[in-house]
Amino acid sequence: MEESTKKNLHPKLLLLTASVILVCIVALVAQIPKKKPEPQIDVTTTLEKIVKTSDLSTAVFQYQGIVEIPNQKNLKKIDYYICYTASVYAGIDFSEVTFSENKETKTITATLPEVKIQDTVVDPDSLDFIFQNKKADNISVLDAAFTACETDIRQECTSESALLSIAQMNAENTVRALAEPVMQAICSDYSLVIQEKNTEPAEIQEGSAESES
Template identity: 45%
Template sequence: MEKTTIPEEKLEKAAETGDKAKKKIPENKKFLAVVAGIVLVSIVAGILVVPKILSSSKPEPEVITVSTLEKIINVSKLSTFTAVYNGIAQVMNEKKPEETDYYVSYEARVNAGIDFEKIEISVDSEAKAINIDIPEVYITEVNVDISSLDFIFYNKKANTSTVTQEAFKACEEDVRRESEQQAAIFELAQQNAENVLTALTRPIVEQLDSEYTLVID
């Protein structure tokens, strides 16, 4: 379990508007929980694909090829890391951008991972080496819990029938922007992706030719 803290820059302006409003606004925004969002999909892929490859093996030695490895990691987009996040979005007045209409607190889940279709695999038969290059980690999905929205209005006129929809979009933008600044999310998603690929490929590589060296980066 890993926690990261996000600075209170958005709340400084709120602090200037008065003690009463300030007390209602949470003191910080933070990622509350970190979960290795591994791998049910990957495990299923391994279970479905690897036995088929092994069962189709012939008496003569198999040759490890790129296509063989691609079948093993036959997964598309996969989230390898999930963070639970509590945040506060600031919504400004459209006509007076320097003025705040309201703050809205929310809870969200942020998923990060890689696109497995962009993985690059190379096999050097002479050097007995397999290289798997992992593409860049990115935020794959943001899920804001709409039932968790809690408002603090500075402009009472902003409290309309459509405010929830507007606030929901603001929360999605806020959590995506904040999470993209959290290096720990990308580092852990990268590490989990490497673990997934190792778990999927190493058994079949050792089965076909244990002399091969597997390098994932």
């Protein structure tokens, strides 16, 4: 009789053991941390931060000019000429560069502010005088000559479209050099578009950032 009872207990013990094991497995599975979704990176915000915090400088151009100084009593006569060298600082305010994303066309558009002449500096040691009126050859002309050179370089810069074009190209190349490596890492299938503020896109980078790598 005792032997028969032991045989009847075996299935119950096996069922109880299996239930305990199942509960333990479920408990262990429940404790396994679920993989959190990777945070989405806002590429436009990232690009703006990089551009605005980068140590960027404007382009510096060397300019050589000649100024005519007329006789004060007879403006048709030239007292002397001044040859001078000046540094012209031109570029954009990089803190105003903005980026926008177009998911349909898979493009990132960088909008640049207008290029401006930011400063002009005449080198006082570069002034070279060619006097037509020997009476004008005296030390008193130095201040007037320097002022005339400063006025001349400012006027020349406002009409020098080639200088502004070079400064614009320099700004675009700088933004491109900063943006493209980031796009390679975050959105390699996107293209970079660069445009000036309040204008149509000025330049489109053909192909994707991935195809250039």
